[in-house]
Amino acid sequence: MKSIKFISFLYTFINIFFVLSINALPNLVKKVDTITPYYYDQYIDHFNKNSGTFKQKYYVNSTFYKPGAPIFITTAGESHITKNQVTLSGLSEIAASFNGLMITIEHRFYGESYPPVSKLTTKNLKKIHTVEQALADFANFIANPPNIPKKSKWIFVGGSYAGNIATWMRKKYPSLVFAAWASSAPLLAKLDFFEYDLAVGQALPCRNDIISSVENFIDPILHSGDRIKIASLKSLFGLLVLEDDQDFASALVSPIAAMVQTYFPPTSPQEIDSIPFFCKAFDDAPSKDPAVLTAIYAQIYKYFLQAKGLTTNEAILEAYATTYITLNNDVTSYYFQFCSEFGFYQTAPQPPLKRLRSSIVNIAYFNKQCKYLFPGILSPQVEKFNKVYGGNIGIFSRTIFTIGENDPWTPLTIAGRAGGESSDIIAKNIKNNYAYIIANGSHANDLRFPTPQDSESLLKARIFVKETLAKFIKSYDATSSVI
Template structure:
């Protein structure tokens, strides 16, 4: 959620968020961080980027630490967002720490698979712990109450920071946090079906029809010229491998996945593009008879998304994708976060949004297609992946979190809520389930047209923070 989330596979996969000008207002600062927190014999260090705002800080106030995620840390967050409103009310100092291996926080010379061994949620939590300790000492903030904030993967980190380092962090707001690791995550697309249906019951049925027609046509090379034109492909479809076909189908489905995930979220301040394309817009295109059959409408959605993101043509060559994802340079096409995040899914989380459930609209990108990428990109086998995911849940506890003063907000439209905490675990580990909102909605700046339950959720979280500050 910080900067560009890599948790989806739409057209914006390698699209860097327009870096807006907030960077000038908040000076980049650099923290000397350890490369390997779990090996006392390794003294290598690197520079981790962070931002500070003391605009609302009152002596004796709490310290808010926003956790960076799987993309560049966006300094716009030092000025906007619900946490800033809370900071203003509670007199908090605000810090944002960029996640190792993302943005400008480069612990190693490149992104070789050997170097990516230093990329993990555990190392990231140890980064947070060391940062919290040193900054507290330097700024005299050791006995202040520290509160961790994060959305999406950083939401999980916020919860886990409180879980694993309770002596360093007093409370956490873990928004849209997928705390349960899972290799195969077909529930994601099941929620996409329900979220499309909540707009219009016919909508996901039409998407399924369109997807089915396309899958049929891909079996017949005589349709390739038309498909090339319909979807504005960069090169003529030919000798399609199974991986090419899966990559193509996943890319098209990715449009719907991304729009559903961020539906109506107030993301403009981050420099996000395409916020005006909502579930309503996609479903209205899918039900527009004047465009032709469902297949033609599906193609129209793809062209609309390409226009929105200024993509001239669609490159659906899987081998090109492999070349981009295996480029280990910091200047490579996937160094914005794609190579790093997929590594984290292969080595820790899974989260593969496969078409392996009948209760969803898409076909053609099964788990096997996703798992093969782990082997191709990082030489991680299916067995290693399964083992790693089990290990993650063993280490953090999955859904079974034992801690206190962590709140778990989630939105019903957001497909990630399926791996999150949507019911209170205990009075001290409350869930806030917001009907009709998407990914991280409660973190974004408030606006007039917000659903009343979204405004109530923000207020409820504030009341919890107020209570927790007194404990």
């Protein structure tokens, strides 16, 4: 069930922030063992206070806090939270430099923070699992904090969807949120997100070989209707167990997308540099015949399956099959957000554009998934959503954006053109905001804890964030009614 399920896996991977060893960082994480979870009594429905409350999980790190310093609050977005987010992340390093208090709070319907519903169905979720309710959760926490100074400057930080939340919190609740830092934030909701595929291709030196395999070998077989040939193709990739052809086609691109979206240079000589390793196999191909390229693609793909632990039919079905979805977990919860509000359907680009994925990975496929999980759900009204939350164009007050140049989600950020904007409009959009483009950067990689392998551009991005926050704080007028 690649597609949306795989997207959720990627976000989970990123929003836990790629932590390092505690023993290697004694100065920053002293007292980390004393950090324990807390639970906040949050409204189930902010627009019906009689609906009751649920327990919303959060962590606090006050190791470096000094009275009067800012409070840095973050969320893992569509994932469970861990104390690593306030101890071993890019945020914790920057917050410590300001002597700030650090808080990570769980998004409703993720981790342990589930309002009491029997099943994650359309009927149960349509009113209480929305961006509007989630923002109201965080606003209520900031306005009524438990044993935390109310008069502090709150700075909301997030990566990916959580970066959207940070941006929207500053925009919707400026009296509560002093500033925001949004890393790799895909602010533009979009149904047909074919630009993701194009961006993945741009980061791969061997993209033409994959395109040739897909367009000249894989797709002709999938469109042929010849079940024997289709079964043989699935078997070649180790995916014979996937009966649905669209599930199979969608699964094929998952390791490539993961490789590009989460790319980070090796931190030791023992680690594989994934993109050069992947493309070298195509460089060494005895010929550029599409059948030969597909055979190489299949061999590498099976290597990725092993690396991800997908070595049994059951594991493959759970990862990629539409019909293998449990109805009460974080993946399903994120499905609902895609299906009801965001879209973000990673489709195949249409001709004359070249594509890394099969043409049968289309909007109809994603609609089928959504309707299977949530009968009766309507297609996400992305135009209406963008009108409410503003999309990716505009001037965002006291909001810092960091954006990875090679991040496949960049087309939906303030530096992207997925909304059809001209290059001039995007250039002006970047100039009008506090934005930094990380050269060769991937998805939210500035939220990792700093390492010796960080690029010069990544180091400069973190300096940009620190200096800009310092500028915001220095220019703040303590007598202002707007925090």
